[in-house]
Amino acid sequence: MTVATWSAPGKVFLFGEHAVVYGRPGIAMAVRPRVFVTVRKSRTAHHAKSPYIDNCFDEMGVRGSVYVNSQLPSSSGLGSSAAVTVATLAAINDEFGKKLQREDIANMAFAIEKKVQKGRASPTDTTVATFGGLVFITGLARRRLPPQNFQLVIGNSMVQHNTARMVEMVAELKTKSPEICEPVLEAIGAVSLSAMRALSDPVRLGELMNMNHALLDVLGVGHPQLSRLVLASRAAGAYGAKLTGAGGGGCMIAICPKHAKSRVVSAIEACDARAFSTTIDQEGVRKEKDA
Numbered sequence: 001m002t003v004a005t006w007s008a009p010g011k012v013f014l015f016g017e018h019a020v021v022y023g024r025p026g027i028a029m030a031v032r033p034r035v036f037v038t039v040r041k042s043r044t045a046h047h048a049k050s051p052y053i054d055n056c057f058d059e060m061g062v063r064g065s066v067y068v069n070s071q072l073p074s075s076s077g078l079g080s081s082a083a084v085t086v087a088t089l090a091a092i093n094d095e096f097g098k099k100l101q102r103e104d105i106a107n108m109a110f111a112i113e114k115k116v117q118k119g120r121a122s123p124t125d126t127t128v129a130t131f132g133g134l135v136f137i138t139g140l141a142r143r144r145l146p147p148q149n150f151q152l153v154i155g156n157s158m159v160q161h162n163t164a165r166m167v168e169m170v171a172e173l174k175t176k177s178p179e180i181c182e183p184v185l186e187a188i189g190a191v192s193l194s195a196m197r198a199l200s201d202p203v204r205l206g207e208l209m210n211m212n213h214a215l216l217d218v219l220g221v222g223h224p225q226l227s228r229l230v231l232a233s234r235a236a237g238a239y240g241a242k243l244t245g246a247g248g249g250g251c252m253i254a255i256c257p258k259h260a261k262s263r264v265v266s267a268i269e270a271c272d273a274r275a276f277s278t279t280i281d282q283e284g285v286r287k288e289k290d291a
């Protein structure tokens with residue numbers, strides 16, 4: 001009997017979350033760790049607990065069993081649901097000989113995320129999980145950027161957050177105070193564009209991350225624990241740090257000199273949070289092994 005195991009990377013927003021919802025530019029990157037999904041043909045219906053996985057089987061019109069081994073924390077803004085969806089679709093495609101291309105998998109995964117999340121999804125996570133690397137986003141357009149060897153530390157505040165709720169909060173604030181919100185979203189877009197021009201300069205990127213964090217705080221998507229981790233990272237030698245993803249909890253990232261990474265990890269962990277160091281994952285969804 002054959003099984004197909006495929007993996008897909010997690011993602012971080014380096015710049016531009018929330019502003020991308022309103023067509024402003026943003027930059028996201030694939031990171032380690034990965035999510036591994038094994039699919040096996042079976043006559044009986046599988047019993048996945050995840051609506052993402054159920055939808056993958058429904059969309060592909062097949063039945064099978066599935067085993068997920070995720071090294072990515074879920075519901076923390078690191079794109080674990082997109083990675084699971086993309087890896088599951090690729091594994092089904094392989095196991096059942098469906099002959100879909102990567103682009104088809106990216107599109108199908110985006111449609112599934114959108115459906116499960118009741119219309120609230122940008123193609124960022126599924127694009128990054130499918131193709132890997134560094135990605136520039138504006139509106140629905142996505143472009144791969146030359147890879148950079150950023151030294152990052154990810155801190156998980158362990159505070160639960162809800163992406164849909166945070167997106168809705170920004171929408172409410174925008175209706176209530178458009179004269180304040182619009183320029184802030186515009187400024188976040190300007191930060192992403194400045195970052196595009198400074199991709200090989202981690203010191204400048206750190207400064208820009210600090211600005212991006214402050215602007216996200218203005219939008220009300222900060223959290224005291226995230227700011228604590230951001231401040232601790234900067235004090236431990238990071239070039240800069242910001243929350244990543246929807247905010248209100250979840251994760252933050254710090255860009256660091258290589259030698260300061262372990263100090264930054266310790267500083268975050270000293271704040272009752274989890275931390276790990278990571279760097280770019282250039283590969284998107286890929287086949288792991290056949291058994």
Ligand code: PMV
Pocket residue numbers: 016017018019020021076077078079120121122124163167244245246247250
């Ligand atoms: O928390 P995450 O990783 O799902 O990121 C959400 C990013 C937003 O810009 C707030 C929403 C989106 O779909 O881009």
